[in-house]
Amino acid sequence: MKILNVDQIRALDEATIRHEPIAPINLMERAALAFVDWFVDRFPDTTSTKIFCGLGNNGGDGMAIARLLLERNYPIEVNVVRYAPRESDDCMHNHRRLKLVTENIRYIEFSRDIPAIRHNEVIIDAILGTGLSRPTEGIVKEVIGAINRAPATVVAVDIASGLYTDQANAPTDVIIEPDYTVTFQLPKLAFVLPKNGRYVGEWHTVDIRLYKRYIDLAPTPYYYTQPQEARLLLRKRERYSNKGTFGHALLLVGSHGKMGAAVLSARACLRSGVGLLTVQVPRCGYGIIQTSVPEAMCLPDGHQNVLTGSSEIEGPPPSEYSSIGIGPGIGKAPETLAMLKTLLPTLKKPIVVDADALNLLSENRELLSKLPKNSILTPHPKEFERLTKKWDDDYQKLELLREFVKTYNVVVVLKGAYSAIATPEGDIHFNSTGNPGLSTGGTGDVLTGILTALLAQGYDPVEAAVLGVFAHGLAGDRVAEERGPIGMIASDVIDALRWT
Ligand SMILES: NC(=O)C1=CN([C@@H]2O[C@H](COP(=O)(O)OP(=O)(O)OC[C@H]3O[C@@H](n4cnc5c(N)ncnc54)[C@H](O)[C@@H]3O)[C@@H](O)[C@H]2O)[C@H](O)CC1
Numbered sequence: 001m002k003i004l005n006v007d008q009i010r011a012l013d014e015a016t017i018r019h020e021p022i023a024p025i026n027l028m029e030r031a032a033l034a035f036v037d038w039f040v041d042r043f044p045d046t047t048s049t050k051i052f053c054g055l056g057n058n059g060g061d062g063m064a065i066a067r068l069l070l071e072r073n074y075p076i077e078v079n080v081v082r083y084a085p086r087e088s089d090d091c092m093h094n095h096r097r098l099k100l101v102t103e104n105i106r107y108i109e110f111s112r113d114i115p116a117i118r119h120n121e122v123i124i125d126a127i128l129g130t131g132l133s134r135p136t137e138g139i140v141k142e143v144i145g146a147i148n149r150a151p152a153t154v155v156a157v158d159i160a161s162g163l164y165t166d167q168a169n170a171p172t173d174v175i176i177e178p179d180y181t182v183t184f185q186l187p188k189l190a191f192v193l194p195k196n197g198r199y200v201g202e203w204h205t206v207d208i209r210l211y212k213r214y215i216d217l218a219p220t221p222y223y224y225t226q227p228q229e230a231r232l233l234l235r236k237r238e239r240y241s242n243k244g245t246f247g248h249a250l251l252l253v254g255s256h257g258k259m260g261a262a263v264l265s266a267r268a269c270l271r272s273g274v275g276l277l278t279v280q281v282p283r284c285g286y287g288i289i290q291t292s293v294p295e296a297m298c299l300p301d302g303h304q305n306v307l308t309g310s311s312e313i314e315g316p317p318p319s320e321y322s323s324i325g326i327g328p329g330i331g332k333a334p335e336t337l338a339m340l341k342t343l344l345p346t347l348k349k350p351i352v353v354d355a356d357a358l359n360l361l362s363e364n365r366e367l368l369s370k371l372p373k374n375s376i377l378t379p380h381p382k383e384f385e386r387l388t389k390k391w392d393d394d395y396q397k398l399e400l401l402r403e404f405v406k407t408y409n410v411v412v413v414l415k416g417a418y419s420a421i422a423t424p425e426g427d428i429h430f431n432s433t434g435n436p437g438l439s440t441g442g443t444g445d446v447l448t449g450i451l452t453a454l455l456a457q458g459y460d461p462v463e464a465a466v467l468g469v470f471a472h473g474l475a476g477d478r479v480a481e482e483r484g485p486i487g488m489i490a491s492d493v494i495d496a497l498r499w500t
C-alpha cells in the first residue's frame, strides 16, 4: 500500500472529484460515513460524546460526523473552535445542515468557553487535519491541551490535530494525543515514525473509494506492507523439489559467551525453509551447535573463542554457499575483523549483515564499499546511527537511510516499530507486523536466520527483506496473542513462524 504526501493527497481528492465525478460535499459525506461506520462498530454503546470541530474540511468532516451520529441516537455535544473568521465552503455547508438537526452547538473563542470533559466520555477530534500549515497556537492550542489533560477516550479524524502529515513537528508543538486515529484511505507517513507514537495511538484506515488509478500512478518512495502483499511474495514449494532446490546457507555466528545468538539464528534459518545449513562457530561452540541444532552441519573455527574464518575441517569456500549470514554473537575481536576484511572481497552474492558485524563495519568504514551488491544490513537505530550520524528527527533519519542505501547499493532493515526496509533505489517499505514484546534479546538473531534462509532459496533481497521482516513480526504477534508480549522470548518467535 502506498503512502502519499500531503500534496498528493490533495490532488487525489481532486482527481476523485473530477473523475467519478462526485461533488466535494458528497465526498465529505462519504468520508464522514466511513468514519461513523468505524465509530459505531468500536463504540456500540451510545456513550456521551463530545466532538470538537475546526473551520476547514477536517472540521466539515466533524460536523457531518456529528449529524450522522445524532441520527444514530448518540448523545453528541458539538464544539466549534472559532480560531478564524471564515469556514471552508464544505464546512459551512455541513455547519448549516447540522444546525437543522441540533441546537446543541457551542462555540469556543476564549478559554472560558472550553467545556469540562468528564470521565468515560468519548472525544472526537476534528479540529485540524492534513491542512495543518503551522504550529497550533492561541485557542486551538488551549483546546488541544484541555483534551489531552482530560480522562477521556480520544479519536482523531484523519490525523491528530497539530500533527504534520509528512514533516517534522517541533518538540514544543501542542498536538492531540489520541487513543485512536481513523484515517481516510491511506496511512500517513507520520503514523509509522517512532517519535509520533503518542500522537497517533492505534490507527485504522477506512476506505472512501478515492480514485484508484491516481494512487496506482502516483510516484512515492514510501510503502506500507499489508498482509496480502506479503503473502504474494511467498513462493510455493514444488512437489518435485529436493533439499538442493532451497539452497545451502552458511551462518558465521557466535563467540565465547554468545553462543545463544548462534543457536537462535541457526534454528530460525532452518525454520524458514533453507535446504541445508552450515554453521561456522568458534571451537567452543562446536558441541553446542551439534546438540542443540542437530539439523545443521557445524564447521568449528580454528580459534577457541572467536571467529577467524579458518576452519579446522576442510569445507567449500564461503563464496560457494547460496547465502551467508554474519554477525549474531560474533563480538569485535581483531581476528574477527581480519576475517571480515578477507572474506568480503571474495563474495559475489548478497549476504546478511547483523549485530557486531555491523559495528565492525562502522568502525572500519572502508569495508562498506566491499559489501556484495544488494546485501541486507539489519541495524537497530543505535547501530544505524554508528553507520551514519545522529539525526535530529525521524524525517532526517529517513533521508539518511535513503542516502545510505543508494551510496552502498544495499538493502537496510532499520529495526523497530514499523521496521523500515530501504531498497538500493531509495524506496522505503514500512512493516505492519510486530509488537513491543519483540524488544528482547535474540529476536534480531532470529531475523538474521530468516533472511539468510530466504536468500539461500533465491528470493530477491528486497523481497526477502520485506517478506522476512513481515513473517518475523507476525510470529511475534502470534506469541503476544497467546502469552502476552511481556513473557515473550526469541525462541517463541522461531516456534511461531508459519510460512503459509
Ligand atoms: N483526503 C481526502 O481525500 C479527503 C479529506 N477530507 C478532509 O479534509 C481535511 C483537510 O482539509 P483542509 O481544509 O485542507 O485542512 P484542515 O481542515 O486540516 O485545516 C483547515 C485550515 O486551517 C488552517 N490552518 C493550518 N494550520 C493551522 C493552525 N495551526 N492553526 C489554525 N489554522 C490552521 C489552514 O488554512 C487550513 O486550510 C482532511 O484531513 C480530511 O479530514 C475530506 O473531507 C474528504 C476527502
Ligand SMILES: [K+]
Pocket (backbone or CB within 6 Å): 058, 125, 126, 127, 128, 129, 156, 157, 158, 159, 160, 161
Ligand atoms: K483531526
